[in-house]
Structures are given as structure tokens and as C-alpha cells.
Amino acid sequence: MLIFRLAFKNIIGAGLRTWLSVLVLSFSYITIIFTQGMYRGMSQQITSAMIATELGDGQYWNSAYDPDELFDLDKANGVLPAEFDPAINSGQAVPILFYPGSIYPQGRLRPVIIKGIPDRQQVLAIPAQFLVVEDPEIVKAVIGERMANSCKLAQGDLVTLRWRDSDGTFDAVDVEIAHIMKTIVPAADQGILWLNLHQLQTMTGLDQSATMIVISPELTRRPDLPGWDFKSVYYLTEEIRAMVKMKSSGAMILYFVLIGLALIAIFDSQVLSIFHRRREMGTMMALGMTRLRLILLFTLEGAMHGVLAMLLAFIYGTPLLIWSIRSGIALPAISSRWGIALSDHLFPHYTIGLIVFTILLVMILVTVVSYLPLRRISRLKPTDALRGKLS
Amino acid sequence: MNQNNVIIQLENVVKDYRIGSGYFRALKDFSISFGHGEFAGFIGPSGSGKTTALNIIGSLDQPSSGTCLVLGENISTISHRQAANLRNHQIGFIFQTYNLLPVYTVYENVEFPLLLLGLSDTGRKKMITEALEMVGLTDKIDSRPAQLSGGQAQRVAIARAIVKKPALILADEPTANLDVKNSHNILELMVKLNRELGSTFVFSTHDPKVISYLQRIIRLEDGRIVSDQPQKQEL
Numbered sequence: 013m014l015i016f017r018l019a020f021k022n023i024i025g026a027g028l029r030t031w032l033s034v035l036v037l038s039f040s041y042i043t044i045i046f047t048q049g050m051y052r053g054m055s056q057q058i059t060s061a062m063i064a065t066e067l068g069d070g071q072y073w074n075s076a077y078d079p080d081e082l083f084d085l086d087k088a089n090g091v092l093p094a095e096f097d098p099a100i101n102s103g104q105a106v107p108i109l110f111y112p113g114s115i116y117p118q119g120r121l122r123p124v125i126i127k128g129i130p131d132r133q134q135v136l137a138i139p140a141q142f143l144v145v146e147d148p149e150i151v152k153a154v155i156g157e158r159m160a161n162s163c164k165l166a167q168g169d170l171v172t173l174r175w176r177d178s179d180g181t182f183d184a185v186d187v188e189i190a191h192i193m194k195t196i197v198p199a200a201d202q203g204i205l206w207l208n209l210h211q212l213q214t215m216t217g218l219d220q221s222a223t224m225i226v227i228s229p230e231l232t233r234r235p236d237l238p239g240w241d242f243k244s245v246y247y248l249t250e251e252i253r254a255m256v257k258m259k260s261s262g263a264m265i266l267y268f269v270l271i272g273l274a275l276i277a278i279f280d281s282q283v284l285s286i287f288h289r290r291r292e293m294g295t296m297m298a299l300g301m302t303r304l305r306l307i308l309l310f311t312l313e314g315a316m317h318g319v320l321a322m323l324l325a326f327i328y329g330t331p332l333l334i335w336s337i338r339s340g341i342a343l344p345a346i347s348s349r350w351g352i353a354l355s356d357h358l359f360p361h362y363t364i365g366l367i368v369f370t371i372l373l374v375m376i377l378v379t380v381v382s383y384l385p386l387r388r389i390s391r392l393k394p395t396d397a398l399r400g401k402l403s
Numbered sequence: 404m405n406q407n408n409v410i411i412q413l414e415n416v417v418k419d420y421r422i423g424s425g426y427f428r429a430l431k432d433f434s435i436s437f438g439h440g441e442f443a444g445f446i447g448p449s450g451s452g453k454t455t456a457l458n459i460i461g462s463l464d465q466p467s468s469g470t471c472l473v474l475g476e477n478i479s480t481i482s483h484r485q486a487a488n489l490r491n492h493q494i495g496f497i498f499q500t501y502n503l504l505p506v507y508t509v510y511e512n513v514e515f516p517l518l519l520l521g522l523s524d525t526g527r528k529k530m531i532t533e534a535l536e537m538v539g540l541t542d543k544i545d546s547r548p549a550q551l552s553g554g555q556a557q558r559v560a561i562a563r564a565i566v567k568k569p570a571l572i573l574a575d576e577p578t579a580n581l582d583v584k585n586s587h588n589i590l591e592l593m594v595k596l597n598r599e600l601g602s603t604f605v606f607s608t609h610d611p612k613v614i615s616y617l618q619r620i621i622r623l624e625d626g627r628i629v630s631d632q633p634q635k636q637e638l
Contacts, residue, residue, distance in 0.1 A: 021507060025506025296515075298463060
């Protein structure tokens with residue numbers, strides 16, 4: 013307790029030098045927490061959007077389906093297993109049929125993936141109700157906003173769709189854009205044409221077939237089905253996690269610059285302290301302080317920069333972080349072209365673990381940097397220190 | 404001198420300092436003892452070994468050979484921790500340059516040795532007030548060293564040295580930075596404290612003003628004691 017009191021008095025007594033280091037260090041705290049919170053928020057936002065629009069609570073893939081082999085997409089399907097009929101009928105699972113095709117907006121060819129989805133499904137946030145077949149002669153389609161913009165298509169427009177059926181015969185039909193949906197998930201938008209499943213099955217001659225079955229969280233049973241492979245949400249979001257982790261690692265450079273600046277300032281203060289305060293150390297030793305306590309005192313003085321920075325960061329950082337959680341960070345319009353599911357605002361996600369980790373990281377680094385220059389004290393002779401010399 | 408009264412005993416003490424590849428012998432075959440309540444001082448020119456002797460007695464340094472017993476502790480074999488403990492409990496230091504801790508107030512400077520002793524708040528407050536009353540600085544308790552005159556700063560240093568009522572007070576050139584008037588005031592104060600506290604005062608000085616106050620004068624030359632005699636005090 014004595015050492016704490018003395019260290020606190022000394023560090024406060026050092027005035028401006030202390031507060032400059034503390035200020036820079038507090039920036040480090042806030043930057044690390046804010047940036048990591050942004051990445052976590054981004055990951056969470058992307059994942060929840062993907063779960064809602066694309067992934068559900070997992071997917072059964074037809075064994076022939078490989079997302080990297082789009083040329084074989086017409087063969088990547090199979091007859092829906094009968095075991096899934098109750099789940100599909102009760103709205104706990106939704107079959108989707110993928111099929112390659114091309115559209116000709118403004119006379120230009122545009123390859124698309126046609127996705128057939130039941131019009132009554134409620135598992136995914138796809139407005140399939142617009143695909144209800146009222147006239148079998150009219151094929152309705154739902155497309156995303158990005159797709160509509162890039163193809164210059166509007167609601168009510170007709171666009172020619174061409175595909176090869178299961179026998180390899182080319183066929184074509186004019187589809188009506190029944191609805192343009194707003195979604196932040198590119199995989200449900202860019203290059204995707206949503207049709208009624210039943211209509212697509214008829215068009216392609218793939219009755220009762222699907223490429224995948226997306227299941228809802230209510231469906232707790234995940235049976236093994238021959239010819240179908242279950243993919244969990246964890247598996248399906250692997251790339252997102254890897255991307256966020258990569259971006260998060262890139263941000264480390266910024267942290268190291270900021271923490272590095274603060275640590276250099278603290279290291280300098282400690283080195284200067286040893287030179288400027290040699291007599292003070294000698295006096296303390298003459299008054300009965302041991303070298304160990306002296307090292308402890310000076311290390312603690314350095315480490316207290318971390319504590320004061322934490323308090324300062326708490327004072328101005330808390331309102332800042334709360335504001336960012338409530339209002340979100342506005343993203344530039346161009347971010348919609350990044351190919352990831354981001355809305356126009358990014359909401360950071362701060363956790364107690366993140367805050368505790370940041371505090372521990374900074375405190376450990378500050379303590380180590382504070383201690384390093386003080387090793388010389390272990391050889392310091394009181395007589396030399398009193399004369400202003402270092403042993 | 405009565406052997407039971409002896410609190411410091413140096414026998415054949417030698418102190419060598421390494422200089423480059425050779426040695427400088429600061430104390431040569433140095434033997435002396437001091438009794439309880441003495442007011443004595445080492446005098447002599449620069450480099451005669453005054454401060455070295457004081458540092459060894461104060462357990463700030465160790466002899467190269469010989470025996471040095473201070474308040475029952477053998478300084479030649481004492482560990483760093485034991486020496487710190489001895490200084491903390493039994494020895495008070497007064498330095499030429501006052502050596503006050505700059506960020507602490509007068510009160511906190513005087514409090515410092517008591518904090519190391521682990522005394523309670525109430526006990527500390529009583530002792531600090533008493534010490535500051537003795538040196539006449541109760542009105543300066545909240546001042547910082549930079550706000551004090553040389554005389555006041557040395558009084559604070561004295562208060563810090565006496566606050567724990569040590570058996571031994573070592574003063575290294577205590578008046579070297581003070582004017583004549585302040586020097587006499589400080590010395591009068593020390594004489595008074597010596598009488599009231601019964602602590603042994605050992606000085607290192609070449610200041611005639613200090614010498615005139617000493618009861619015992621040990622003259623050093625070239626690391627040896629050349630004379631050791633009492634001084635007649637004017638009544």
C-alpha cells in the first residue's frame with residue numbers, strides 16, 4: 013500500500029510529462045476497443061444477415077453441389093428426400109433449386125444463377141410471396157437492388173431469360189420483375205434471379221428436385237441423408253470469420269503504432285527518471301528503502317500510466333463507445349460494392365472480454381516497459397546514487 | 404569511554420575504491436568509537452576520508468577490510484536488506500544538499516521514513532508534528548521543497564532525520580549551502596536536539612562554524628586519524 017501511495021504521488025507530481033503519456037496511452041485503449049468492436053460488429057452483422065437471408069440454421073447440400081463449380085450447377089441437384097416432406101410442409105425447411113441461365117437486359121447478355129424458392133417459405137428473408145403463380149403463362153422474378161441497378165431493371169420490366177433444360181435443350185421466356193428486394197447479402201442479390209421453385213422445376217424438367225435444403229432453427233433433428241451433406245452455420249460462415257480475422261490482424265499495425273508511441277514515452281520517462289532522480293533514489297535508500305522496493309516503486313510509477321490512461325479512456329471513451337453502439341458508424345455508399353453483407357451503418361459490438369483483454373494487454377506491456385530500464389537499480393549503490401552517479 | 408556506552412566501533416577499517424586498473428585507499432587502518440549522545444565530527448580537507456567514514460558508519464557503504472560495528476550490527480558482513488533496516492530504524496541522515504524529495508510536501512518528506520517503518524496514521528501525525536515543532540516549521544507543512552529557503556529546507560531535512568528519534572544522526576557538511584546566520588541557527592538546533600533526544604550526532608565537515616559547536620573533533624588526513632580530542636565548550 014505504501015508503494016502505491018508513493019508511486020501515485022510521484023506520478024502525479026511529475027505533471028505534464030505524465031499526462032502526455034497517459035493521453036497517448038488512453039488513445040490506444042479506445043482505438044483498440046473501438047476498432048476491434050467494429051470488426052466484431054461487422055462479423056456479427058454479416059453473419060446475422062447471412063443467416064437470415066441465405067444460411068438459415070444450416071443447409072443440406074446435394075452431394076453434386078460445389079459452390080466453386082458453377083459450370084456443373086445444372087447437375088448439382090437431386091430429388092428431395094421424402095424424410096424432409098413434413099419439415100418442408102410445416103415451414104421448418106425450404107428447398108432451393110439452383111440453375112444456370114442468362115438474361116438479356118437492354119439486349120446485353122448477363123449470366124445469372126436462377127434460384128427457385130417456394131412462394132410460401134418463411135425460413136429465409138426472401139420476399140417469395142411476390143412469386144405466387146397467378147397465371148402459369150407469366151413467370152415472375154424477384155431480384156435484388158444491386159442486380160436491378162447493374163442491369164438497369166425496374167419493377168414491372170420484362171427481361172428475356174434463357175436456360176438449357178435437363179435434356180440440354182435451350183429454352184427462353186420473358187420474365188416479369190415482380191419485386192426488387194433490398195438486401196445487404198450479395199449472395200442473394202448480385203447475379204441472382206429468384207423464381208418460384210415449382211415453376212423452375214417445370215422449366216428445367218427437374219420435378220421434385222433441389223440443390224439444397226435450408227433448415228430453420230425450429231428443426232432440431234439433423235438426420236444423415238444419403239446423397240445430401242449437412243453444412244452447419246459454423247462451416248458456412250468460415251470465410252467471413254477468416255476475412256474479419258484478416259482485417260482485424262491488419263488493424264494490429266495501428267495498435268502497435270499507438271501503443272508503441274505511448275510505450276516509448278513511458279520508457280523514456282523511466283530512463284530519464286533513473287538519471288534525473290538518482291539522488292532521490294539515494295535518499296530513499298539512505299532513509300531505509302531497499303533496492304527491491306525502489307524497483308517496485310519505479311515500476312509501479314510506470315505501470316500507473318496504464319491505470320491513469322484507463323481511467324481517462326473511461327471518462328471520454330464511454331460516451332464515445334455508447335454513441336457508436338446507438339448510432340452506428342455510417343459507411344460510404346461504395347461499401348455496397350465490397351461484396352460483403354454490410355448495411356449503410358455498421359454497429360460495433362463491444363464485449364467485456366474485449367475490454368478486459370485490451371486493459372490486460374496494455375497494462376502488461378506498460379509494466380514490462382516500465383521495468384526494463386530499472387534493472388540497473390539492482391546494482392545501484394546508495395553512495396553513488398547520493399552523489400548522482402549510477403553504479 | 405565506557406564500553407557499554409559505545410554504539411559505534413570501527414577497528415582497522417580499510418576502504419579501497421577501484422580507479423581504472425588500480426585502487427584508491429580512502430581509509431587506512433581506521434579505528435575509532437563513539438558513545439551514546441556524543442556530538443562529534445570528522446574534520447579535514449577534501450579527500451581526507453570524512454564522507455567515506457560517515458558512509459560506512461551509516462551502512463551506506465561497506466569497508467574493504469576491518470570491523471565496523473554500528474548499534475550492534477556488523478557493517479562489514481551486513482546484507483543490503485539488513486542495512487536498509489538498520490538505517491530505517493536507527494539512523495537519521497542530514498545531507499549537504501538537503502536531499503528532500505521534490506514532489507512531496509514538507510509534511511510528506513518528514514513522513515517518508517515513518518511510512519517505511521509502517522507506523523499508523525495517528526502515530527505518524529503526532530511524531531511529524533513534534534518534529535516540525537522542534538525545527539519551527541509547523542507553518543510550512545504544505546509547502547514543497549522548491550518553495551523553501553536553504554535554511555528552511557535544511558530544517559526539514561533535520562526534522563526528517565529526527566522524526567523517528569534515531570539513536571544515531573549522521574550529518575554530511577550540513578551547513579555547506581547555508582549562510583552564516585542560518586548555519587548558526589541550524590547548529591543551535593542540532594545541539595538542542597542532541598540534548599533533548601540523546602541521539603549521537605556525527606558530522607563530516609570542514610566548516611569552522613560547525614567545528615566550533617563540536618564536543619569532539621576527529622581530524623583526518625589522507626584517510627588516517629591524526630588527532631581525536633574533546634573541545635572545550637564555552638558555557
